[in-house]
Amino acid sequence: MPSVTRPAAGKRQDRREELERRLFAATEELVGAGASFTELSVERLAAAAGISRSTFYVHFEDKGDLVRRLATTVLSELRDVAGAWWETAEHAGRAGLTTAITAIVAVYRHRAAAFTIITETAAYDPSVADELRVLMQSIIDATRQAIERGQAAEVMRQVHPAETAAVLTWMVERAGYQLVRGADPARDATVIEVLTDIIWATLYTDPPAKPRT
Incomplete structure (x- = not known):
């Protein structure tokens, strides 16, 4: 019986990597525009990346x-x-x-x-x-x-x-x-x-x- 674990795991990894790239890009854009990273809230970072606050915490501790x-x-x-x-x-x-x-x-x-x-x-x-x-x-x-x-x-x-x-x-x-x-x-x-x-x-x-x- 063909295994579906590897393809599913691969898709999850791809989604995780894509979300990371979006968050990195959004965070760097905000800071590059003059924002202080210390003062940036998770809500603002998530919104800039086009995701929800809850999704952020699914993938990142903080x-x-x-x-x-x-x-x-x-x-x-x-x-x-x-x-x-x-x-x-x-x-x-x-x-x-x-x-x-x-x-x-x-x-x-x-x-x-x-x-x-x-x-x-x-x-x-x-x-x-x-x-x-x-x-x-x-x-x-x-x-x-x-x-x-x-x-x-x-x-x-x-x-x-x-x-x-x-x-x-x-x-x-x-x-x-x-x-x-x-x-x-x-x-x-x-x-x-x-x-x-x-x-x-x-x-x-x-x-x-x-x-x-």
């Missing part, structure tokens, strides 16, 4: 739960675009690093309101702060692994991998938050250039050694 999931989504975008450099760090040239930084800056530009919501909520909601810390640590760990591979391939300097990864990751985060989010887009190219200069000079030998064959 506003903090919404922000935790938003953080997971947005930082996953950062991981995805940074992954192109992580995966080839021991072979990538400066152009590859610039491409990755450009993509990261684009995420901060496109999801500016989301980063505002996440950072401001983390300041008073411990559960959001913990989620953000875990997500950022995953990015730091991936950066550390890229540095270790680069050192093994003798194309990166013998810096302290864990500490250097943490410093560089938080540097990029602060630059994105303070210099990209809500700032003049005309400055993005300069921010990208400066971040590339700092990361390249910190990590890579000069001139970079050729990857071993």
